[in-house]
Amino acid sequence: MGKEKLIKRLRWYYPLEKLHAFFTFPLLAIYFLTQHPLVKSIWFLYGMMLCIFILYQGQKYWQLKLWRMEGKPVLQVKNLKFFKKAKRINLLLIMGIPIIFAFQLLLVSWNEFDADNLMWSFAANLFAILEHINYYHTQLMVDNTSDMAYILRNKKLKTASLAKDLKENKI
Numbered sequence: 001m002g003k004e005k006l007i008k009r010l011r012w013y014y015p016l017e018k019l020h021a022f023f024t025f026p027l028l029a030i031y032f033l034t035q036h037p038l039v040k041s042i043w044f045l046y047g048m049m050l051c052i053f054i055l056y057q058g059q060k061y062w063q064l065k066l067w068r069m070e071g072k073p074v075l076q077v078k079n080l081k082f083f084k085k086a087k088r089i090n091l092l093l094i095m096g097i098p099i100i101f102a103f104q105l106l107l108v109s110w111n112e113f114d115a116d117n118l119m120w121s122f123a124a125n126l127f128a129i130l131e132h133i134n135y136y137h138t139q140l141m142v143d144n145t146s147d148m149a150y151i152l153r154n155k156k157l158k159t160a161s162l163a164k165d166l167k168e169n170k171i
Contacts, residue, residue: 001146003069009144010066017059025052036117043104044117047124050093054131057086061135061162064171079171083162090132097125135162 001009029048033041061083068074104121134140139158142148150158165171 001144007066007069010062010069014059014062014066017055017062021052021055021059025055032120039108040104040110040114040117041121042107043101044121044124046097046100047121047126047128050090050097050128051124051131053086053093054090054128054135057083057090058131058135058162061171065161068171074171076171080166080169083166083171087136087166090136094129094132097129101125133160135160136166137163 025048029045032044032048036044060079064074064079101121110118130140137160139147139160142151142157147158
């Protein structure tokens with residue numbers, strides 16, 4: 001994808017990620033709480049908060065990437081430290097998923113009517129893990145022809161842009 005095309009894409013993409021981080025996912029969590037008791041929603045809320053935290057990182061990264069491409073100043077050292085620290089925090093929080101799940105199972109008695117609650121909770125936590133992988137390791141999101149062409153040409157998924165930038169120590 002050429003520079004101008006990428007700039008055009010990032011101008012709408014990072015605000016969309018921001019919308020999901022600050023509106024869509026919190027709204028989904030609030031809706032979930034209207035359908036399920038709080039005591040049975042802890043694992044779901046943990047996954048949603050982890051998603052929101054990772055989506056925040058993603059929108060920040062894409063915003064910085066856009067600014068960089070537009071020639072605006074970007075504080076390299078400060079932002080690289082932020083993403084390296086966020087990656088470590090993500091991993092700690094991801095390791096907490098089974099602990100929160102065990103706590104959730106022990107906290108209340110479950111029955112067959114709670115299967116949808118557990119399914120949505122599993123999905124929220126899985127999505128958080130996949131978002132982390134998508135930003136910090138391998139690009140899982142394939143949403144344009146350039147990405148598809150890369151996969152067909154190389155027979156593999158791309159390394160995530162943020163992962164490359166962290167490895168090269170630049171944004």
